[in-house]
Amino acid sequence: MINPKEHFHGSDLEKIEKYYGIKKEDIINFAGNVNPLGISPVLRRTLSGHIDAITDYPDREYTSLRKSIAAYVNKDMQSEKKCSIEHILVGNGSTELISLFIQFIKPKKALILSPTYSEYERELTLGGSRIEYFPLKKEENFIINLPALKESLDNSCDLFVICNPNNPTSSAIDTDTMAEILSFCRDRNIYCMVDETYVEFTPDISCVTSVSLLSSYKNLIVIRGISKFFAAPGLRLGYALVSDDVLISLVNERKNPWTINILASLAGEIMFSDEEYIKETRSLISGERNRIKHELDRIPGLKYYEPAANFILLQIKNADLTSHDLFERAIRKSMMIRDCSTFTGLGSQFIRFCFLTRENNDKLLDCLKEI
Numbered sequence: 001m002i003n004p005k006e007h008f009h010g011s012d013l014e015k016i017e018k019y020y021g022i023k024k025e026d027i028i029n030f031a032g033n034v035n036p037l038g039i040s041p042v043l044r045r046t047l048s049g050h051i052d053a054i055t056d057y058p059d060r061e062y063t064s065l066r067k068s069i070a071a072y073v074n075k076d077m078q079s080e081k082k083c084s085i086e087h088i089l090v091g092n093g094s095t096e097l098i099s100l101f102i103q104f105i106k107p108k109k110a111l112i113l114s115p116t117y118s119e120y121e122r123e124l125t126l127g128g129s130r131i132e133y134f135p136l137k138k139e140e141n142f143i144i145n146l147p148a149l150k151e152s153l154d155n156s157c158d159l160f161v162i163c164n165p166n167n168p169t170s171s172a173i174d175t176d177t178m179a180e181i182l183s184f185c186r187d188r189n190i191y192c193m194v195d196e197t198y199v200e201f202t203p204d205i206s207c208v209t210s211v212s213l214l215s216s217y218k219n220l221i222v223i224r225g226i227s228k229f230f231a232a233p234g235l236r237l238g239y240a241l242v243s244d245d246v247l248i249s250l251v252n253e254r255k256n257p258w259t260i261n262i263l264a265s266l267a268g269e270i271m272f273s274d275e276e277y278i279k280e281t282r283s284l285i286s287g288e289r290n291r292i293k294h295e296l297d298r299i300p301g302l303k304y305y306e307p308a309a310n311f312i313l314l315q316i317k318n319a320d321l322t323s324h325d326l327f328e329r330a331i332r333k334s335m336m337i338r339d340c341s342t343f344t345g346l347g348s349q350f351i352r353f354c355f356l357t358r359e360n361n362d363k364l365l366d367c368l369k370e371i
Contacts, residue, residue: 013336022334028360030330030353031338033167033198033311035231035281036360040274043232043267050266058262062090065265069239072272073211073224081212087243089251090268092259094197094225094238099123100251101221101240105191107158113144115168115343117195120161129159135345138315142169142305146177155188163195164210165202165309168340168352172208172308182210182217193221198309200229200278201285208308214243221247228310229281230271235264285310288355292365301371311354313340321371322348330367337364 013024059065066085074082091097098119107129112120114133124131134152136142153160160181165172173181178194185192194210202208210222222241227233237260242248271277289307296304296314303315316326327339340350355361 016331016336020331022331026334027331028335028356028363030356030360030364031336033228033309033354034233035229035310036354036356037277037281037284038231040230040271040277042274042277043270046270047263047267050263053262053266056262058258058260058265060257062260062265065090065260065268066239068269068272073209073241076206077212081215083211083214083241083243086245087214087241087248089240089242089248089255090260090265091238091240091255093227093233093236094195094223095119095123096259097223097238097240098193098195099126100255101191101193101223101247102127102129102159104247104250104254105159107191109157110159110161111152111157112161113163113166115340115345116161116163117167120163120195124159124161132157133344136166136169136171138305142166142171142313144171144173144177146180149181150184153185153188153190157188157190160185160190160192161195162192163197164208165198167198167309168311168338168343168346168350169305169313170198170307170309170311170352171305172202174207175210175212178210179213179216182213182220186217186219189219191219191221192217193223195223197223197225197228198311199224201282201310202308203286203289211241214241218244226268226271232267232271235267236260237264237268284357285355288358288361291358292355292361295365296368299369299371302368311352313350313352316349316351316371318371319349323351324348326351326368326371329370330364333363333367335360335364335367 017024066088069088070083070085102123109130110124111132111134114135134149182192199205199209214220225238301317305313323339323341327337330337338352340346340352341348
């Protein structure tokens with residue numbers, strides 16, 4: 001029996017299959033925020049040729065992988081702001097790295113930008129931290145209010161957690177504003193953990209990423225992964241960029257060895273160098289983001305908030321229609337969107353969906369036009 005209050009995340013396809021009787025293979029997943037192109041074609045063609053590599057242990061230092069990451073993140077960056085491999089740490093997905101840095105910073109009090117991804121709260125709670133939230137407000141179009149933020153960042157705070165671009169609002173903090181935040185936090189001995197899971201989808205990465213700020217701010221930790229942009233969540237590969245030599249040394253000394261299997265390591269090297277795939281992804285997302293905004297402007301019952309990432313947050317204007325109602329309408333047509341009522345600070349009038357192929361996006365737009 002279906003629980004009318006049941007909520008589903010983008011990875012909950014098995015639950016959807018069970019509750020609604022729809023084969024997971026038939027579900028168009030607009031809730032997962034994953035690159036619609038799927039995995040890199042170069043990776044698909046070449047990884048199987050490396051299968052014999054599993055007879056060896058991975059390089060304990062993952063030197064070749066870290067070199068590939070450095071080359072990838074340093075593209076188009078000024079030479080004095082490039083990140084060296086000594087400041088790159090790899091892990092079993094971004095979740096492991098978030099957990100590790102929280103363990104070593106041991107924040108007594110953490111401030112989280114919200115609404116946002118729930119894993120930050122989970123890891124901080126496991127570490128015994130006291131958590132407070134700084135809300136992004138719909139009245140301000142979910143754009144950060146810097147003066148109000150500074151009032152919330154007092155000397156009792158040890159860690160500020162930011163998802164940039166933010167999930168689920170798809171709003172972004174530009175690099176200049178982030179530098180001001182980092183400077184303010186540095187003066188108060190506050191670490192800033194910036195999750196850049198979605199930064200590669202933004203129209204201009206250099207205007208959003210904090211990687212260029214690493215050389216100037218030792219209190220900055222940048223976290224990224226391959227689950228979304230490279231459509232490879234099953235590989236569990238994440239990486240952190242940190243310029244605090246003491247912190248990264250401590251983490252490297254105590255983290256478990258070989259947490260990334262050798263095929264995932266090789267896959268990373270291949271994906272980060274697939275320029276054609278990277279270019280095609282950015283072109284697709286940029287084009288569909290602009291087109292979908294134009295189409296949504298013609299649906300009077302919905303309001304969208306300006307998206308920087310590969311997904312968009314919508315507010316339902318009809319008070320008699322909830323996010324769960326709209327989720328139900330979509331899933332009955334084998335389309336899964338995200339009911340955002342479970343996010344802190346968002347009520348029952350918000351949904352989120354990611355940009356897929358033009359054909360699939362048009363199917364969802366047709367569904368939304370029916371409201």
